[in-house]
Amino acid sequence: MHESLDEIERYLIEKVREIRKLKKISGPDLSLAIGKGNTFISDIEAPSKKAKYNTVHLNLIAKALDCSPKDFWPDNPILEEKYNFIKVAKPRKNKSKKK
DSSP: OOTTSOHHHHHHHHHHHHHHHHTTOOHHHHHHHTTSOTTHHHHHHOTTOOOOOOHHHHHHHHHHTTSOGGGGSOSSOOOOGGGTTOOOOOOOOOOOOOO
16 A cells, blocks of 8 residues: 555555455456456556545445444544544534524
């Protein structure tokens, strides 16, 4: 996978590969099963390519591998240092207007 991909993108690619190999499905066979060209999966798994899955791809792959899309995702968020600015969102307090 290309170094420009975020850690979560690399994680998803690795999980798809892991499940695909456990089920003994080749990259070309999975590519064709989801209606893509036979190099689709191998292009995403290739270290030199910037290709990545989107949510539609992951949904189709889950169907083709007879698993849940949840199987591809980590239990907890994966955040790289560049995202350290993100805080837990809290609801705003309603400021009632006095009349």
